[in-house]
């Protein structure tokens with residue numbers, strides 16, 4: 001016992017990194033000491049969730065096989081989600097899994113294997129689980145059905161190339177926080193720029209500078225306007241104005257503003273004529289020439305529930321100012337989510353601001369820490385994924401539709417396609433029972449599979465639905481390289497603790513599986529993990545060498561623990577270049593200009609996404625039965641569902657439940673007091689949470705963040721109730737439109753009532769029966 005503790009001890013603080021920041025850590029066999037990177041001015045408290053993670057009882061110690069699958073073999077099974085598990089040793093479980101992969105491949109082809117495996121995985125670039133599973137399926141089997149786009153930006157990513165250019169450039173290489181601090185006079189922020197969100201970056205971030213940038217701007221006199229149902233979406237330090245329209249009506253509000261600019265003759269006609277395409281078609285709609293309805297501020301006011309005069313004054317106050325319009329990811333994670341993304345660009349174009357320092361339109365600025373920063377001059381190489389022999393794909397959030405409707409047609413971005421018939425799904429690095437909507441239907445979908453495999457380190461709800469569960473290491477249990485394209489520090493992420501139980505790295509698991517399929521060499525290229533790190537690093541080293549800069553070897557980098565790499569100038573990206581020289585630096589859109597309307601999109605003929613931005617009422621608005629909007633946004637105490645059992649996350653629950661916010665008047669009308677347990681419900685099911693009364697929100701909104709692990713119980717009235725607080729049990733599973741088919745999970749509608757029955761215990765953090 002004593003020996004093992006000594007072995008597990010890291011005597012000194014070791015550098016490491018996570019999506020929520022660079023840090024160092026030390027493990028003494030009992031406690032993890034975690035400290036943020038010393039240069040980080042505003043560390044993210046989420047790192048504290050790591051303290052209890054390493055030896056938490058919810059970790060998976062050995063490979064597990066679901067009893068029903070073991071006894072009956074592969075096939076659809078209603079027991080998925082409430083079956084028990086049988087431990088198995090590694091060599092037997094890998095033999096069985098390899099045989100099953102081979103069976104499915106031979107009987108049905110790789111078109112029957114879903115390997116989309118959406119999810120955030122960990123920050124290390126080599127042990128990035130999603131890249132590992134993709135590489136494995138490509139090199140060892142020949143391919144898999146993939147998914148395209150993200151839950152983050154499922155509407156924006158396919159739309160923006162029709163309108164301005166690739167999302168990468170519009171979100172990442174556009175207006176930086178430095179420009180905002182120095183130049184912007186008005187930040188008009190739809191959905192806010194909440195610090196809880198902007199302190200997370202895929203791949204990690206060494207310095208959280210968002211708060212300081214906004215404070216600097218505010219001190220200079222920059223005006224911040226938070227358009228959001230929640231006041232907290234901009235930090236209190238910057239004293240933002242707050243406008244709270246009805247959720248999902250931002251497009252109408254923006255139309256009203258642009259109509260006012262038109263009516264006042266204050267449109268920037270010079271910019272529109274020089275740099276935009278399709279204004280006239282849009283103006284016919286704006287003024288009502290095409291449909292008889294003028295989209296003026298009085299019209300918008302009726303839809304948004306914001307006084308018309310306030311909108312008129314707001315429009316007028318923007319003219320002649322350096323205005324930055326931002327639209328957060330959340331606005332497009334909703335029905336017709338394409339519209340506010342497009343309309344935000346049109347508003348900035350109407351003001352003539354696109355491409356000016358600190359001005360224009362930066363989609364999603366303030367939603368993630370890797371946006372609004374300079375780009376590195378030399379990137380760190382990602383793990384190469386090999387080539388995929390399967391053409392079929394789905395827009396990522398159509399997972400349930402695909403599994404329940406094999407062979408059926410669906411629309412996506414101008415194409416009509418058919419859902420493949422999936423027999424086996426392999427997940428590594430994601431948690432669909434966190435990220436997807438209508439969880440009851442999702443569970444039904446997974447029950448149709450022959451086999452569902454997951455590599456996980458903890459018993460998430462997804463792991464509890466899988467047939468084969470392979471235990472993986474946590475990031476702290478392996479060496480890796482942490483890097484993102486817009487953070488200047490590359491971090492040598494060093495192993496801090498021994499792997500838990502028999503858990504193994506995803507790379508080791510896939511290497512041994514590939515071996516059983518006769519493809520070890522193809523998967524590993526003969527390299528061990530350490531050699532891969534060195535190979536990935538070599539790309540950066542050569543880049544530095546080419547720039548004639550000091551280019552430390554991998555060993556030197558590893559010894560130092562981090563490497564600062566130079567960044568590119570803050571040049572405003574494609575929108576600046578285009579503004580400066582529209583002839584020679586056209587935008588990468590079909591017309592080379594900003595497309596206020598798009599003949600391409602119009603030609604798709606989609607009623608739910610016409611050829612110019614338009615106000616389209618949502619199909620699901622509050623009713624007498626479900627009178628409240630539910631905002632199911634990102635949690636401030638964790639990243640998605642990761643480490644929900646960690647200290648910071650647990651300390652911020654009450655009676656073990658996630659906290660939901662509602663307005664004091666809304667609560668009073670229902671006899672709900674601070675701290676009461678409430679039940680949110682609609683036709684899909686119900687969820688329990690602890691009520692917090694918050695006057696700084698709309699009265700017709702209740703907010704319950706995502707992230708609480710799904711903990712379902714049968715319920716006589718609602719079918720199923722999540723007793724822990726996962727909102728996705730009551731969020732509908734809809735595509736944003738026929739164009740994007742993105743996740744529409746941000747918003748739902750519910751009724752809320754006080755829950756007076758005995759409180760069911762939380763079982764989400766107890767392992768299943770083994």
Ligand SMILES: Nc1nc2c(c(=O)[nH]1)N[C@H]1C(S)=C(S)[C@@H](COP(=O)(O)OP(=O)(O)OC[C@H]3O[C@@H](n4cnc5c(=O)[nH]c(N)nc54)[C@H](O)[C@@H]3O)O[C@H]1N2
Pocket residue numbers: 118119120121122127128129151152153333428429430431432434435436437455456457458460472473474475506632633634639640641642706727728731745746747
């Ligand atoms: N209602 C609603 N739903 C939403 C959203 C919303 O706004 N509202 N937001 C959506 C958004 S934007 C996103 S991005 C998604 C996020 O959804 P996900 O990315 O699926 O959520 P995570 O909890 O980050 O899941 C990552 C999983 O990977 C596991 N993991 C971490 N490291 C490793 C590793 O090294 N190996 C393996 N094998 N596993 C590992 C973790 O334990 C965790 O279970 O959620 C979406 N869902």
Ligand SMILES: Nc1nc2c(c(=O)[nH]1)N[C@H]1C(S)=C(S)[C@@H](COP(=O)(O)OP(=O)(O)OC[C@H]3O[C@@H](n4cnc5c(=O)[nH]c(N)nc54)[C@H](O)[C@@H]3O)O[C@H]1N2
Pocket residue numbers: 151152153190191192194196197198199200227228229230233246247248249250328329330331333334367368631632633634635636637638639640746747
């Ligand atoms: N702490 C933490 N940070 C995160 C994440 C996390 O899980 N935890 N996830 C990360 C990921 S993967 C992503 S993609 C980003 C997501 O970034 P976002 O999608 O922008 O984040 P959300 O918190 O879901 O939404 C932001 C705010 O939008 C507001 N909002 C909702 N609906 C509407 C609407 O119709 N109109 C207007 N005007 N406002 C609305 C809500 O009040 C909400 O707080 O966050 C990232 N940052």
Ligand SMILES: [Mo]
Pocket residue numbers: 150151152153
């Ligand atoms: Mo996301």
